[in-house]
Amino acid sequence: MSRIYQAFENKKAFIGFLTAGDPTLDKTEEFVLGMEEAGASLIELGIPFSDPIADGPVIQEADVRALSAGCTLDGILEMVRSLRKKTDIPLVFLAYLNTIYKYGYDKFCEGCRECGIDGVIIPDLPFEERMEFLPTASKYGIDLITMVAPTSKERIEMAVKDSSGFIYVVSSMGVTGARSEITTDVGEMIEIIRGVTDTPTAIGFGINTKEQAAKYSAIADGVIVGSAIVRIIAEYGDRAEPELKKYVAEMVSEMTD
Amino acid sequence: MKGRVIDMSKGRYGKHGGQYIPETLMNEIHKLEDAYESFKNDPDFVKELDTLNREYAGRPSLLYYAKKMTRDLGGAKIYFKREDLNHTGSHKINNVLGQVLLAKKMGKTRVIAETGAGQHGVATATAAALLDMECEIYMGKEDTIRQALNVYRMELLGAKVHAVETGTMTLKDAVNACMREWTARVDDTLYVLGSVMGPHPFPMIVRDFQSIISKEAREQILEIEGRLPDVVMACVGGGSNAMGSFYEFIQDQDVRLIGCEAAGHGVDSDKTAATMAVGSEGIFHGMKSYFCQDEYGQIAPVYSISAGLDYPGVGPEHAYLKDIGRAEYVPVTDEEAVEAFEYIARTEGIIAAIESSHAVAHLMRIAPKMDKEQIIICTLSGRGDKDVAAIARYRGVDLHE
Numbered sequence: 199m200s201r202i203y204q205a206f207e208n209k210k211a212f213i214g215f216l217t218a219g220d221p222t223l224d225k226t227e228e229f230v231l232g233m234e235e236a237g238a239s240l241i242e243l244g245i246p247f248s249d250p251i252a253d254g255p256v257i258q259e260a261d262v263r264a265l266s267a268g269c270t271l272d273g274i275l276e277m278v279r280s281l282r283k284k285t286d287i288p289l290v291f292l293a294y295l296n297t298i299y300k301y302g303y304d305k306f307c308e309g310c311r312e313c314g315i316d317g318v319i320i321p322d323l324p325f326e327e328r329m330e331f332l333p334t335a336s337k338y339g340i341d342l343i344t345m346v347a348p349t350s351k352e353r354i355e356m357a358v359k360d361s362s363g364f365i366y367v368v369s370s371m372g373v374t375g376a377r378s379e380i381t382t383d384v385g386e387m388i389e390i391i392r393g394v395t396d397t398p399t400a401i402g403f404g405i406n407t408k409e410q411a412a413k414y415s416a417i418a419d420g421v422i423v424g425s426a427i428v429r430i431i432a433e434y435g436d437r438a439e440p441e442l443k444k445y446v447a448e449m450v451s452e453m454t455d
Numbered sequence: 456m457k458g459r460v461i462d463m464s465k466g467r468y469g470k471h472g473g474q475y476i477p478e479t480l481m482n483e484i485h486k487l488e489d490a491y492e493s494f495k496n497d498p499d500f501v502k503e504l505d506t507l508n509r510e511y512a513g514r515p516s517l518l519y520y521a522k523k524m525t526r527d528l529g530g531a532k533i534y535f536k537r538e539d540l541n542h543t544g545s546h547k548i549n550n551v552l553g554q555v556l557l558a559k560k561m562g563k564t565r566v567i568a569e570t571g572a573g574q575h576g577v578a579t580a581t582a583a584a585l586l587d588m589e590c591e592i593y594m595g596k597e598d599t600i601r602q603a604l605n606v607y608r609m610e611l612l613g614a615k616v617h618a619v620e621t622g623t624m625t626l627k628d629a630v631n632a633c634m635r636e637w638t639a640r641v642d643d644t645l646y647v648l649g650s651v652m653g654p655h656p657f658p659m660i661v662r663d664f665q666s667i668i669s670k671e672a673r674e675q676i677l678e679i680e681g682r683l684p685d686v687v688m689a690c691v692g693g694g695s696n697a698m699g700s701f702y703e704f705i706q707d708q709d710v711r712l713i714g715c716e717a718a719g720h721g722v723d724s725d726k727t728a729a730t731m732a733v734g735s736e737g738i739f740h741g742m743k744s745y746f747c748q749d750e751y752g753q754i755a756p757v758y759s760i761s762a763g764l765d766y767p768g769v770g771p772e773h774a775y776l777k778d779i780g781r782a783e784y785v786p787v788t789d790e791e792a793v794e795a796f797e798y799i800a801r802t803e804g805i806i807a808a809i810e811s812s813h814a815v816a817h818l819m820r821i822a823p824k825m826d827k828e829q830i831i832i833c834t835l836s837g838r839g840d841k842d843v844a845a846i847a848r849y850r851g852v853d854l855h856e
Contacts, residue, residue, distance in 0.1 A: 249631050252638070255621075325463075373639070
């Protein structure tokens with residue numbers, strides 16, 4: 199079992215996403231530690247990709263910044279190795295499948311295990327294609343995170359049955375990005391999931407306000423915030439750390455225990 | 456257990472293909488597959504599509520014997536499959552009539568589509584106008600400049616055109632934008648994909664609708680010549696006109712199948728779109744296939760004078776035909792394509808699309824080396840009116856429009 203369960207032990211998990219290498223890998227390390235200090239329970243590190251089809255403009259632009267600054271998967275793994283010496287916080291990668299496929303599934307999972315990555319979220323690897331990667335991930339003890347969407351409906355049961363780590367509950371249609379309103383009945387989705395598995399659930403896509411943090415942490419085991427964090431990094435760049443801490447602390451303070 | 460699990464992956468061509476898309480789209484893509492499987496054998500659907508093909512698109516397209524080019528090149532007999540004479544000016548209408556009709560049967564009221572040169576966008580906008588569907592087209596901003604006339608054409612047809620300003624602002628980015636839009640709105644919308652690419656069932660659906668090209672060509676050549684051709688060739692971007700041109704000949708082992716891809720400034724330069732020549736295996740835009748990419752799997756910026764071939768991947772069935780050696784794929788540079796564009800205009804009085812001119816360029820290489828008894832069928836996927844201004848610019852001619 200990976201470290202991921204720790205994020206949900208006796209508390210609701212605040213999961214923060216940032217794009218690795220935006221603006222630099224050194225800063226990513228600093229930002230992760232800052233967010234942990236502010237109360238984040240798990241960090242999602244985005245591996246920048248040239249064509250992130252599940253992401254909205256904010257994360258697309260972060261990927262462009264990271265790639266333009268020369269960020270590579272080898273560099274990211276190096277950074278994680280250094281980060282791991284300083285923290286035990288559960289860490290997962292968010293990676294588009296091609297970046298892993300091209301690197302090599304074995305080499306990637308071996309790198310993850312060695313550097314201390316606990317799980318991987320792959321937005322373009324649906325349930326039907328999971329055997330592409332799942333056997334390798336399992337071999338190295340890396341959790342492949344299951345995603346469930348508003349359109350999943352009768353697919354939910356099949357998708358979450360053998361889930362591990364946590365279940366990423368996509369709150370909204372479309373791509374990542376802050377939303378003022380979430381119209382999906384996520385409560386119903388979570389009820390179905392809980393009827394099938396004990397794997398913790400975390401709601402993502404669109405969450406950015408304190409009110410949403412309060413509301414959705416009451417429904418699920420955790421909330422995932424991405425674009426709102428990336429936007430702070432876009433605005434403050436190298437000097438984003440205090441702002442990130444302030445934002446994460448505010449969000450965490452609103453969440454139910 | 457393992458066997459059952461592997462069976463879940465659908466739409467495989469050897470190791471290529473599959474359905475690598477966000478969970479949000481999975482139910483919709485299954486619905487599309489179910490609808491297609493049921494309607495493709497539905498007599499009413501088949502009849503309606505056949506009527507549209509004949510009475511609206513102008514099918515069957517001509518198989519034209521290019522007597523002057525045959526004589527001038529001095530080798531094989533050259534036939535052109537004239538998809539350029541279809542309504543809307545390219546082979547794209549074959550697929551679009553099928554898909555938009557399918558969308559309507561599925562109860563959709565809106566279609567979205569990507570476009571490179573604008574041919575697929577124009578065809579989709581046309582079918583949407585005819586079949587009363589709302590239509591939005593996504594086109595790389597770079598391409599909206601290269602093909603400004605087609606943008607206005609789509610708008611005339613009642614479509615809304617979005618200029619995509621992300622990434623390289625070309626076809627690949629238009630596909631990204633369409634996929635993002637589709638994940639936001641699936642209930643009333645079908646993504647009418649323009650090539651034999653993307654997640655299953657698109658490569659199959661598009662190939663089936665485009666295979667009318669080879670179905671007709673095979674019958675036509677048997678009627679005219681009493682025998683099958685030695686070579687069937689077509690240009691390849693995503694690969695829909697090539698797949699359509701090849702499909703009914705795949706079982707005819709003696710027919711050589713040649714796909715001509717866009718080499719841009721050359722396969723040794725960094726300005727190329729010749730995926731088969733310089734690409735490597737990857738998983739992108741819903742499919743496992745060959746892609747132009749770097750060592751970390753970042754999709755490479757590609758280049759071709761032709762906006763329709765300016766794509767960093769190729770359809771999975773082509774990747775498979777290459778793997779098993781059934782089809783061969785050759786690169787053709789901008790300069791060669793432009794020379795062919797000029798040559799076929801001068802020699803046969805046909806202004807062919809710059810995309811199709813890539814195939815004509817390779818035909819000019821191989822025809823002279825073949826026997827006079829041998830036969831080549833080359834598909835002219837589209838007409839070149841849209842390219843005239845760009846070719847003039849390429850040749851340094853200043854047009855005062």
